Amino acid sequence: MMKIGYLGPKATFTDLAVTTVFPNHEKVPYNTIPECIDAVSSGEVELGVVPLENAIEGSVNLTIDYLVHEQTLPIVGEIVAPIQQHLMVHPNHSDDWDAIRCVYSHSHAIAQCHKFLHKHFKQAMYEYTTSTSAAAKFVSENPELKIAAIANRLAAQTYGLTIVQENIHDYDYNHTRFIIVQKENRELSIDSPLYAGDKTTLMITLPKDQAGALHQVLSAFAWRKLNLTKIESRPAKTGLGNYFFIIDIDQKMDDVLIPGAIAELEALGCSVQVLGSYPYYII
Numbered sequence: 001m002m003k004i005g006y007l008g009p010k011a012t013f014t015d016l017a018v019t020t021v022f023p024n025h026e027k028v029p030y031n032t033i034p035e036c037i038d039a040v041s042s043g044e045v046e047l048g049v050v051p052l053e054n055a056i057e058g059s060v061n062l063t064i065d066y067l068v069h070e071q072t073l074p075i076v077g078e079i080v081a082p083i084q085q086h087l088m089v090h091p092n093h094s095d096d097w098d099a100i101r102c103v104y105s106h107s108h109a110i111a112q113c114h115k116f117l118h119k120h121f122k123q124a125m126y127e128y129t130t131s132t133s134a135a136a137k138f139v140s141e142n143p144e145l146k147i148a149a150i151a152n153r154l155a156a157q158t159y160g161l162t163i164v165q166e167n168i169h170d171y172d173y174n175h176t177r178f179i180i181v182q183k184e185n186r187e188l189s190i191d192s193p194l195y196a197g198d199k200t201t202l203m204i205t206l207p208k209d210q211a212g213a214l215h216q217v218l219s220a221f222a223w224r225k226l227n228l229t230k231i232e233s234r235p236a237k238t239g240l241g242n243y244f245f246i247i248d249i250d251q252k253m254d255d256v257l258i259p260g261a262i263a264e265l266e267a268l269g270c271s272v273q274v275l276g277s278y279p280y281y282i283i
């Protein structure tokens with residue numbers, strides 16, 4: 001049995017993802033993404049699971065930035081899970097929920113429901129919490145306040161809240177990718193029927209002020225027919241205009257193609273770091 005850290009408290013979407021892929025392991029909740037990643041680094045838990053990207057709202061920048069700038073750990077797996085957001089209140093307010101003053105949730109969850117909130121709660125304020133279930137917990141602990149949380153069904157059950165509007169996310173296709181990090185780059189030994197393929201994630205910094213550099217980077221993958229599933233730039237935090245790129249390749253690290261592409265990029269003056277080559281599981 002492994003100890004698996006996750007973004008908690010109980011009943012986050014991350015919790016649901018961990019329970020589905022690792023049903024028989026011990027789960028340890030952490031309040032924030034950095035705390036969870038630190039717990040893997042310090043050896044408190046063997047694996048950590050944190051959100052990386054949502055289909056509606058995009059990347060969870062805190063996860064990418066913390067892994068790149070603060071605590072570099074290999075990505076050893078990925079879980080893709082469907083996300084259904086519900087509006088919930090303390091049972092005391094189930095009849096006058098349309099008068100709520102403030103909606104609590106994780107910023108990504110609020111962003112996934114902007115159209116709904118704009119239509120129904122024009123006057124309400126938003127309060128951002130460390131996770132969706134942290135919002136549900138807060139609402140349950142403050143029955144006197146006219147507030148609501150956006151979270152999942154398990155959070156409503158866990159914290160005794162009443163769901164007053166179901167499926168309030170603005171687009172039907174709502175999925176989130178969670179990454180599994182580990183201290184050492186050892187292959188994950190889980191045998192799950194949810195296994196759906198492998199991926200490799202690279203972090204690439206381009207040489208400064210070189211015309212066509214990004215084009216050359218992309219062609220190193222293109223002529224090898226390496227299929228890219230994501231490319232994203234993030235600020236390098238060293239000055240305006242300085243970025244690094246995160247690139248996902250739709251296959252496992254091999255002996256020829258990916259190492260060849262990396263060597264070509266390095267010859268162009270790029271610096272390349274392999275963040276992980278790992279299996280993904282689709283729920």
Ligand SMILES: O=C(O)C(=O)C[C@]1(C(=O)O)C=C[C@@H](O)C=C1
Nearest residue numbers: 012013014051106108131132176
């Ligand atoms: O707050 C949670 O429940 C989480 O697991 C975090 C998180 C996120 O960071 O994107 C995960 C899935 C949903 O997209 C909303 C929130």
